[in-house]
Amino acid sequence: MKYCERCKVKIAGARESCPLCGGYLDHISSDEPDVFPQIPTIYRQYNLFFRILAWFSIIVVTVSLAVNYGFPKTGYWSLVVLGVACSFWISLFISVRKRSNLSHRILNQLLVVSVLVILWDLLTGWRRWSIDYVIPLLCVAGMGAMAILGKIMKQYIDDPVLYLTIYGALGMIPLIPLLLGWLNVIYPTLICVVISVISLSGVILFRGKKLRQELNRRMHV
Amino acid sequence: MKKKDEKSGANWRRLDNAAKIFPSNTKKEDTKVFRFSCELMEPVESRILQLAVYDTVRENPFFQSVLKRGVFWYYMEESDIDPVVRLEDRVPCSMLYDQSAKRLLFEVSYYRCRINLEVFHGLTDGTGALYFLRSLVCFYLSRKEKDSLGDKRITLGDNGSQAQRMADSFQKYYDDSREYAKKPPKDGKPTGSKPGTKAEKGLKRRVYKLHGVKAPEGRLMIFEGQTDSAKLLETARTYHTTVTVFLAAALILAIAEEMPVRKKKHPVAVSIPVNLRKYFPSETVRNFFGVVNASYCFAEGSGALEDVIRSFGQELSDGLGEEKLKERLDRMSALEHSVVNRLLPLFLKDWILRFFYWRSEKEYTTTLSNLGRVDMPEALAPFIRMFDVFNSTSDLQICTVSFGGKMNLSMTSRFASTEIPKNFFRILAGMGLDLTVVTNVLEVEA
Numbered sequence: 001m002k003y004c005e006r007c008k009v010k011i012a013g014a015r016e017s018c019p020l021c022g023g024y025l026d027h028i029s030s031d032e033p034d035v036f037p038q039i040p041t042i043y044r045q046y047n048l049f050f051r052i053l054a055w056f057s058i059i060v061v062t063v064s065l066a067v068n069y070g071f072p073k074t075g076y077w078s079l080v081v082l083g084v085a086c087s088f089w090i091s092l093f094i095s096v097r098k099r100s101n102l103s104h105r106i107l108n109q110l111l112v113v114s115v116l117v118i119l120w121d122l123l124t125g126w127r128r129w130s131i132d133y134v135i136p137l138l139c140v141a142g143m144g145a146m147a148i149l150g151k152i153m154k155q156y157i158d159d160p161v162l163y164l165t166i167y168g169a170l171g172m173i174p175l176i177p178l179l180l181g182w183l184n185v186i187y188p189t190l191i192c193v194v195i196s197v198i199s200l201s202g203v204i205l206f207r208g209k210k211l212r213q214e215l216n217r218r219m220h221v
Numbered sequence: 222m223k224k225k226d227e228k229s230g231a232n233w234r235r236l237d238n239a240a241k242i243f244p245s246n247t248k249k250e251d252t253k254v255f256r257f258s259c260e261l262m263e264p265v266e267s268r269i270l271q272l273a274v275y276d277t278v279r280e281n282p283f284f285q286s287v288l289k290r291g292v293f294w295y296y297m298e299e300s301d302i303d304p305v306v307r308l309e310d311r312v313p314c315s316m317l318y319d320q321s322a323k324r325l326l327f328e329v330s331y332y333r334c335r336i337n338l339e340v341f342h343g344l345t346d347g348t349g350a351l352y353f354l355r356s357l358v359c360f361y362l363s364r365k366e367k368d369s370l371g372d373k374r375i376t377l378g379d380n381g382s383q384a385q386r387m388a389d390s391f392q393k394y395y396d397d398s399r400e401y402a403k404k405p406p407k408d409g410k411p412t413g414s415k416p417g418t419k420a421e422k423g424l425k426r427r428v429y430k431l432h433g434v435k436a437p438e439g440r441l442m443i444f445e446g447q448t449d450s451a452k453l454l455e456t457a458r459t460y461h462t463t464v465t466v467f468l469a470a471a472l473i474l475a476i477a478e479e480m481p482v483r484k485k486k487h488p489v490a491v492s493i494p495v496n497l498r499k500y501f502p503s504e505t506v507r508n509f510f511g512v513v514n515a516s517y518c519f520a521e522g523s524g525a526l527e528d529v530i531r532s533f534g535q536e537l538s539d540g541l542g543e544e545k546l547k548e549r550l551d552r553m554s555a556l557e558h559s560v561v562n563r564l565l566p567l568f569l570k571d572w573i574l575r576f577f578y579w580r581s582e583k584e585y586t587t588t589l590s591n592l593g594r595v596d597m598p599e600a601l602a603p604f605i606r607m608f609d610v611f612n613s614t615s616d617l618q619i620c621t622v623s624f625g626g627k628m629n630l631s632m633t634s635r636f637a638s639t640e641i642p643k644n645f646f647r648i649l650a651g652m653g654l655d656l657t658v659v660t661n662v663l664e665v666e667a
Contacts, residue, residue: 001657007643008650009446010657019444019660020643035260035445036661037309037332041438101321217233217298218291221563 001029050096057085083123087116103146103163110142131177132185136192139171143199161207162214164199171196232299234286236343238391238554239508243343244288244295245574247318250439250635251615253342254314257354257622258335258609265331266365271306273360274329277353278304281506283387284353287323288343290567297344300325309337313661314441314613314633317341329357334606336361342508347592347610347620348496349506352377352386354608355597362601375598381504390503394547395554428516429480429487429586431616433636442634443611444642445659446649450594450628456652460527464621465493465591466534468630472589472619473517473529475644480519490516492585493537497550500543511549513540514585588614592622617641 002011002025004018011018014031018024061082068078094108114135121130146167150160174189183189203211236244243253278285285304286297302325309332317326318341326341327350336358340350355377363374436442457467469491476489495511503509515536522528539545556562565573595608608624611631619632630649632642639662650656 007647007658009646010655012657012659015664017664019662019664020639020646020658022639033333035333035335035659036313036443038663039310039312041440101323217296219293220235220291220296221293 001032002026003028054089057089061085083120087120090116102149103159106142106145107163107166110138114138128182128184131174131189132183133188136174136188139167139174139192140195142167143171143195147199159214161203161210162218165203165211168196168200168203171199232282234283234297234387235389236295236297237389237508238395238550238557239346239510240343241295241557242574242578243341244318244320245571246578247316247341247343249316250435252314252316252318252613254317254339255342255347255350255610255612255620256313256337256339257347257350258337259354259358260335260606260609261358261362262334262604262606264334265336267306267308267331269365270329270331270336270361272364273357274304274306276360277357280356280383281353281386282383283506284325284327284344286326286344288318288326288341290320293563293565293567294570295343295567297326304329306331308332309335312438312440313337313443313611314339318343327353335609345506346496346508346510347494347590348498348510349508351592351595351610351622352379352506355595358605359598359601362604366604370600375600378598379504385504386506388503388505389507390497390501390505390509391550391554393503394497394501394550395558396547396551397555397558399551399555426487426518428490428584429476429484430583431476431586431636431641433638435635436637439635441613442636442639442642443661444632444634444639444646445609445611446630446632446646447607447657447659448628448630448649448654450623450626452654453628456654460530462530462534465589466530466537468591468619468621469493469515469537469589470517470526470529470533471648472587472645473533474524474526474648475641476586477519477524478644479640486518486520488516488518489587490514490585491533492588494588494590495541495546497546500546511546513537513545515540516586582615587616588612588618590618590620592620595622595624597624619645 002015003009004011004021004023004025006023007018007020009020010028011025012032013034015025061078064078064081068074068076090112091109094112095105117130117134117138121127143164146160146164150164154160171192174192177183178186178189178193247253282299285300285302287300287302289296289298300323302323304325304327307328307330309330317324317328317339326344328339330337330339336354338350338354338357340353345353359375359377363370453467454464457464460467462470473489473491477485480489492512492514495513497503497509497511498505501509515533517529517533517536522532562570590610590612592610597605602625605624607627607629608622609629609631610620610622611633612618612620614633615635617632617634617636619630621628621630623629632645634642646656646658
């Protein structure tokens with residue numbers, strides 16, 4: 001036990017200086033063990049990878065913009081580079097953000113990629129490859145991922161029943177461009193819608209009660 | 222630990238009114254976690270502690286919950302995550318609620334002779350957590366000291382049923398007749414959501430807020446002052462006041478010593494949480510507390526201890542009172558029950574609650590939470606040295622609790638500067654109180 005002459009208080013623990021005023025302590029009796037364990041400060045550098053990646057992207061985009069400016073006759077290829085870099089970073093940001101669980105993040109990722117892909121298609125002449133192939137593929141991939149992960153990696157997936165339902169419902173969205181006649185190629189969308197109906201009916205028939213309970217608690221006001 | 226039956230679905234519960242503000246406002250700088258510690262006479266045995274945790278959770282299954290996001294509100298769901306006991310290896314009051322991970326909202330750890338219980342404030346308040354810790358200590362000591370205590374299990378001796386302990390008392394006492402709305406707003410009484418603007422309070426100015434360089438890594442600095450509770454009570458009595466007001470006055474003076482002269486026109490406000498169970502009968506271990514803010518302005522008073530005690534004490538007792546507290550309860554609950562608010566999606570509610578919390582933080586400089594005396598069964602008293610409590614904060618706060626004649630005044634601070642803790646303890650020591658200070662602050666290598 002130590003004593004601080006300035007603060008007029010006893011100080012417990014093995015210290016040389018007063019934690020309140022910083023002054024030297026007088027030893028008055030045997031030292032007692034610390035009450036709090038010493039936790040060393042940790043210098044965290046796990047952001048280093050992303051900072052290097054960000055700098056690399058900036059270098060690539062800036063150099064390509066500069067080179068393209070010097071050779072304008074070759075076309076606007078540097079904008080493609082910029083577009084790819086932006087899409088990559090948006091996707092990465094969505095997947096790394098720590099605000100939600102894995103199921104939610106996969107869903108966000110798929111939504112963001114869908115939007116980016118449609119934008120790409122629109123900006124490159126609207127050849128409809130996004131709604132013909134990519135969107136149905138993403139929906140099927142999402143449903144598949146949820147079904148598989150829900151069985152194998154149970155501890156990472158929260159509420160597989162609910163998310164399978166959500167993905168299944170989203171898988172019905174490609175039906176809209178199909179019925180409105182916007183598509184050039186219809187079989188990917190057909191496959192997607194069929195799988196979606198099978199998933200949804202499977203969930204409702206075999207896990208209907210759990211689904212209702214889960215919806216009840218998620219949607220309570 | 223028995224696993225919950227997956228097919229039947231886990232039990233779920235809405236958050237109580239006070240808890241609803243915490244998930245939106247939890248961050249690394251203020252984790253909304255508080256810790257209760259019980260220091261025993263002998264080192265803790267982890268195996269027995271683990272069994273005691275299982276016993277306590279079995280009696281209070283509500284504690285074994287995780288927090289989840291719904292479409293409109295957060296809610297709690299009972300979980301089968303194992304409440305594992307750990308040797309203390311992290312900074313006190315680290316994050317417990319994390320949106321990305323499914324984790325329990327409480328944690329039991331131990332270090333030497335101390336059992337620590339850390340709880341996320343969205344789960345329960347001080348009284349609820351203390352109940353859990355007291356039960357835990359009963360179970361632990363009943364097993365460990367079987368030789369001296371015998372086979373009979375020592376219990377806390379309370380009569381509440383499990384249902385009573387899990388009750389949402391805010392819901393029970395909420396009265397939607399809106400009596401408070403019929404009265405004209407009283408001058409200078411801050412409510413939960415209206416800020417203390419000059420226009421509303423007449424000449425009263427903004428409350429003084431603490432600033433300063435934060436501690437390395439944003440760590441929570443802890444300064445515990447252990448003293449004799451009888452002597453403290455006696456000292457408070459010589460000033461004709463309660464221990465709470467006395468300590469608040471000392472804290473206000475400690476802060477004032479660091480205030481620049483030009484800021485002295487801003488009042489120093491102390492927020493005092495109030496246990497509503499004292500006014501509205503309830504056995505709940507969930508949140509059931511209210512808050513009263515009272516302040517002292519150095520530009521308007523002499524600044525002497527007696528004056529601070531008198532003025533602050535008066536403001537505090539004006540704010541305490543069944544009617545006032547009920548009014549606040551009704552006002553806060555009305556926000557929760559309004560149809561418009563209920564239908565807002567959760568992400569909007571998050572922003573709104575963050576805004577309201579930010580505004581409410583402007584109404585006080587610091588917080589003083591006096592949890593009073595801890596009662597334990599007599600047979601166990603010889604094995605317990607003391608109880609301790611402290612809370613995470615984004616600036617500075619004091620929590621106090623007493624047991625067996627010893628009182629622990631625990632100050633937590635995010636600031637690197639130790640001036641306010643130093644001032645506070647010097648003021649008390651200067652009044653003849655014998656203090657022993659314990660801290661987690663690392664000594665700087667010379």
